[in-house]
Amino acid sequence: MRIDAMTLFPDMFGIVRDSGVTGRAHTQKLWSMHAWNPRDFTHDVHRTVDDRPYGGGPGMVMMAEPLEKTLEAIRIDRAASDSQDVPVVLLSPIGKPFKQATASRLAASAGAIFVCGRYEGIDQRFIDKHVDEQWSLGDFVLSGGEIAAIAMIDAAVRLLPGALHHGDSSLQDSFQDSLSGLLDSPHYTRPESLEGADPIPPVLLSGNHANIAKWRRQQSLMVTAKYRPDLISRARENGLLSRDDERFLKEISINSSDHAAP
Template sequence: MRFDLITLFPEMFAAIRDQGVSGRAHQRGLWSLHAWNPRDFTQDVHRTVDDRPFGGGPGMVMMAEPLAQAVQAVRLSRREAGADEADQPAPVVLLSPAGRTHRQAQARRWAASTGAILVCGRYEGIDQRFIDRYVDLEVSLGDFVLSGGELGAMVLIDSIVRLLPGVLHDAESAEQDSFNPALTGLLDSPHYTRPETWNGTSAPDILLSGHHSRIAAWRRQQSLTLTATRRPDLIEQARRSGDLSVQDESILKAVPPSAGEGE
């Protein structure tokens, strides 16, 4: 898997390339990262990549041509490296508030791909003509705005890389994550570890019992209750998908009606 980043701040990506789970996976060659600075594709002495918006208004807009040249260079590099076929180029993805919200299911699909070209915007935005011509997909992390697409791109990459085979020490770890099919898209249950008693509070007895079927039932009950309390929308989504059993519904009936209200 290969990710190409078109960014004015390539040095920011050292964190995800060199640290933690993604860093270890990068060192092992399970994925690769290549950063491309649009300033390297400018023609003027000032290496200009932005200008004032037509029609007036605050801020600056990233120019289309440097970004287009960068995309073309990336595509050529990927083909030469054997990452892409000429007729199946990697998608060009823009981190954007107008994009579809990134979900765990999307991360799982991307984990089976060869990667993507991620465009990290800055300033007030990007010339729409570049977006219309080159961008295949716009992705959002939620209803908030960052100073640029770099942090969003790192979050996106991490959510995908950790799902690659061999990245996590225990493959079941990812299966038990919140939002995953093993939990029917619900939130994970609470977790506890040693010591058994900490600051006068003990871990639940059921988790110390060694009775695996009862532990599994307890975790499902906790998952359902937590999801109904914090993310009732996920409960409704699971119902529409037919993922809740009669026993699940019985557990949910015991959750106070007011628990899922509010934000």
């Protein structure tokens, strides 16, 4: 997977290229990161990439021309290294919410060209002409698209085969389809007893893998029902809950209503 990013702050991408799981995967050449600064594709002494908005109003707008030239250079570079054609993705609050499924799709693809906006945003003509998809990190406004792109790259790279030490660990993560899209169960590690804390659930010390798997599934159901009941409904609609799951959910809802405040 090859990721290109058009950004006024290329150094920011060092975070995902050089550290942790994504950094190790980059060293292993499981993916590659190329950050491009539109300022390098300007011809004036100030390396201007923004201008005032037509119609007036506050702030500045990123100009289409330096972005077009950057995109052209990326495409030439990708062609020279035999990289496949990939979508141009604009990071934007108006984009489709980025989900685990989007991360999986990106990880299974040849990559993407991310366009990171700054200021008030980007000249709409560039978007209309060149952008294939728009992705949002959430319903809030960031100062720029870089942090959104970095979060999305991280989410995708850790799904690449070989990126995680234990290949199966992403299968147990929240939102993964292998868990019916439910939230993850709680985790515990040494020491076995911690002052002032409840004891570790005994089943985790039992060595009985079937019982441990059952406990984890039930914990996932419980945590999801508590924090994200919408994900339970979605799993149910998609036929991903077993009879045992449904029985357990009924049981905990009866128990929790027993304890409900009058």
